[in-house]
Each structure stands twice: as C-alpha cells, then as structure tokens.
Amino acid sequence: MDSNQTLPQIDIPRDMIHFGIGQPSNHLLPIKELERAADHCLSKENSFFLAYGESKGNANFRKTLSGFLTGYYPNPVDPEQLLITSGNSQALDFICTQFTSPGDTVLVEEPSYFLALKIFADHKLNLVGIPVDDDGIVTDVLKEKLETLKPSFLYTIPTYHNPASVTQSFKRRQELVEICAQKNLLVVADEVYHFLNYSDDPPPPMGNWIDTCPLISLGSFSKILAPGLRLGWMHTNIDLIKKMAKSGLLDSGGGFNPFTSEIVNSVISLGFLDTHIQRLKKVYRQRIKSFCDQLRMHLPEQAEFKVPTGGYFVWVKLSDGIDTNSFRKAANEQNVNFYPGTFFSHEKRLKNYMRLSFAFYDEDVLAEGARRLGKVILENFS
Numbered sequence: 001m002d003s004n005q006t007l008p009q010i011d012i013p014r015d016m017i018h019f020g021i022g023q024p025s026n027h028l029l030p031i032k033e034l035e036r037a038a039d040h041c042l043s044k045e046n047s048f049f050l051a052y053g054e055s056k057g058n059a060n061f062r063k064t065l066s067g068f069l070t071g072y073y074p075n076p077v078d079p080e081q082l083l084i085t086s087g088n089s090q091a092l093d094f095i096c097t098q099f100t101s102p103g104d105t106v107l108v109e110e111p112s113y114f115l116a117l118k119i120f121a122d123h124k125l126n127l128v129g130i131p132v133d134d135d136g137i138v139t140d141v142l143k144e145k146l147e148t149l150k151p152s153f154l155y156t157i158p159t160y161h162n163p164a165s166v167t168q169s170f171k172r173r174q175e176l177v178e179i180c181a182q183k184n185l186l187v188v189a190d191e192v193y194h195f196l197n198y199s200d201d202p203p204p205p206m207g208n209w210i211d212t213c214p215l216i217s218l219g220s221f222s223k224i225l226a227p228g229l230r231l232g233w234m235h236t237n238i239d240l241i242k243k244m245a246k247s248g249l250l251d252s253g254g255g256f257n258p259f260t261s262e263i264v265n266s267v268i269s270l271g272f273l274d275t276h277i278q279r280l281k282k283v284y285r286q287r288i289k290s291f292c293d294q295l296r297m298h299l300p301e302q303a304e305f306k307v308p309t310g311g312y313f314v315w316v317k318l319s320d321g322i323d324t325n326s327f328r329k330a331a332n333e334q335n336v337n338f339y340p341g342t343f344f345s346h347e348k349r350l351k352n353y354m355r356l357s358f359a360f361y362d363e364d365v366l367a368e369g370a371r372r373l374g375k376v377i378l379e380n381f382s
C-alpha cells in the first residue's frame with residue numbers, strides 16, 4: 001500500500017491518508033506522453049511559442065482546443081470564443097480583477113469550492129449564498145435574491161460539483177440562463193470536472209449558452225492531464241473575449257502560457273488526451289465503486305452520501321450532532337484527514353458534512369482510510 005506518494009508542495013506526514021487531496025495519483029500523471037509531446041513540438045523549426053504570445057492565447061493551440069471541445073460538446077466551439085488561461089484558479093482571479101471592485105457582491109453556491117471562496121476574499125468581495133440541491137443551484141432562491149441584490153457575477157460549479165458532487169439538470173441550466181439573461185448578470189461556470197463522467201454523459205456544458213446570457217465557462221487541464229501544467233481556458237462570447245484581451249496584464253505579458261500551450265497542442269494532436277481521459281475514467285469508475293462500498297461498511301448507518309457519477313468527491317452528511325471539525329482533529333490522531341463541511345460554506349455552516357476525494361489514492365489506501373474514519377467515529381462519536 002503506497003499512501004506516501006511524494007507531494008512536495010503539501011506538507012502531509014508520512015502514513016497520513018489525506019482525503020483532501022484533489023489531484024490525480026502520481027501514477028496517473030502522463031509523464032511519457034508529455035515527454036513525447038514536448039519532443040514533438042520542440043523538434044519543429046518554428047519557435048514562435050517562445051516569444052510573447054497573442055493576448056487571447058497561442059492561436060495554434062486555440063484552434064486545436066476548439067476542435068477538441070467541439071468533439072465533446074453538443075455545439076461547435078469557435079477558436080475566437082476561447083481565451084487561454086493558467087487554469088481555473090487564475091481565471092477566477094482574473095475575472096475578479098476585470099469585473100469587480102472591493103465590496104461588490106458575488107453570488108456563490110452553498111456549498112462551494114473553498115479555494116474559490118478564498119480568491120473572492122482576496123478581492124474583498126461580499127459573498128451571498130444560494131443553496132444547491134440534487135439538481136444543482138436552486139433557481140427559485142436565486143430569483144428571490146435578485147429582487148434586491150445587484151451582484152457583479154454568480155459563481156457556479158454546474159457539473160460534478162466540488163464538494164457536493166451534484167450536477168445541475170438541463171432544466172435548471174435553462175432556468176439559470178433565463179434569469180441571468182433577464183438581469184444581465186454574468187455567470188461564471190467552473191466546469192473543471194465536465195469531462196470526468198463515470199456513467200451517462202452530463203448535460204451540455206454552460207458554454208452552450210454563451211450567446212444567451214453573459215456567461216464565461218472555465219475549463220482546465222488540471223484534472224484531465226496534469227495540474228502542474230497550469231493551463232486552462234475561458235469559453236465565452238467574442239465581445240467578452242475582446243474586452244478581457246485588452247487588459248493591462250495581457251497587454252504587458254502577452255497571452256497566458258504560450259509555451260505550455262504548444263506542448264498541450266501536441267498532446268491533443270497526437271491523440272494522447274482522448275486516450276488519457278478514457279484511462280482516468282476507467283480507473284476512477286472502479287475506485288468509486290470500491291470506495292463507496294468501503295464507506296458503507298465502515299461509516300455509521302446514519303451517514304448519508306450519494307455514489308458520485310463523475311468528478312472527484314464523495315460528500316458525506318453525518319448525524320447532526322457530529323461536528324466534522326472536532327471529528328477531523330480526532331481523525332488526525334489516527335492518521336486520516338479530510339476537509340470539513342465548514343470549509344465549503346462562506347458562512348461556516350454545514351458542520352456535519354465532510355468531503356472525501358478519491359482522486360489521489362488507489363483502492364487499497366482508500367479502503368484503509370475508510371476503515372480509519374469509521375474507527376474514529378465509533379470511538380469518539382457513538
């Protein structure tokens with residue numbers, strides 16, 4: 001059992017199983033494919049990608065990426081609708097810079113991705129939560145909030161939500177877009193898990209509606225290739241692309257990541273990305289099944305969770321009396337860790353929830369982690 005894959009950037013004690021880690025296992029990072037892709041692009045005579053790039057991002061890559069997205073999405077994606085980013089975190093920070101001022105209100109889901117909440121806090125934004133149910137963001141509550149609020153944008157994670165693992169239904173997507181079109185409210189859809197479905201295809205990405213309401217769909221290579229690449233994209237209408245491309249940052253530095261873009265351009269052109277996504281889905285599908293079986297076996301009967309149909313996370317609701325912050329402290333003593341529900345609530349609610357990622361560890365380590373969690377609950381909370 002290898003629970004000690006090297007993670008130099010995260011300070012995790014040896015033997016600790018940390019269910020907070022939201023990245024692929026080391027053995028799922030495609031080093032050989034990237035080596036071949038780098039050789040492929042560096043052996044070309046042309047070195048344009050070592051110069052400052054076009055503000056919207058490497059044009060060669062935007063064309064290849066549009067072809068890739070068109071293959072997965074129900075509608076064609078035009079390269080002019082894409083702006084290359086350094087991943088979704090950077091894109092969120094950039095959007096805050098472009099579209100908000102300190103003190104502005106931003107609508108977030110409750111729960112939401114805890115590090116997006118941190119980025120919004122960096123920009124001194126005032127957050128208002130909209131609940132999420134099994135069909136995604138609750139549009140009736142959104143409508144009500146918009147009667148009095150004038151937010152700068154709404155942040156949503158429509159597909160295989162982090163942490164709740166739910167997917168916004170097609171109907172909800174349409175309602176959301178209708179409401180936001182009427183109010184001229186910018187929707188920022190973080191679609192980082194869109195390609196990682198383990199059963200049926202998800203509904204169309206929010207990028208489908210970029211001409212219906214102000215909407216930016218964010219995509220990233222972090223979960224489908226490697227987070228260290230720091231590469232992603234915005235998919236939005238051409239007017240918004242033009243506006244963002246005029247920013248001081250892009251004017252001064254040129255487009256984001258032209259060199260990495262060229263390498264990933266080769267990854268896609270050589271056919272490695274499609275194959276890699278299929279491989280990830282196969283591994284994760286199997287992991288989810290065995291991990292959820294183990295959780296059912298070791299967690300108390302009252303623990304509630306749905307078997308994820310995509311993404312990275314199992315979102316577990318424990319009995320009301322269990323505060324997962326205290327549970328986490330006790331769990332640390334037994335060499336197991338996770339992120340408690342309060343991390344994902346801008347108001348520090350959801351005390352009896354925990355998020356467990358199955359992306360990093362293999363089945364045997366996940367099983368041992370589930371056993372440790374069960375033991376801690378049994379010894380401390382029953």
Ligand SMILES: Cc1ncc(COP(=O)(O)O)c(C=O)c1O
Nearest residue numbers: 022087088089113162192220222
């Ligand atoms: C919802 C969500 N958005 C963004 C990110 C970070 O994306 P990136 O690596 O592209 O910055 C993550 C990673 O866990 C995530 O879960």
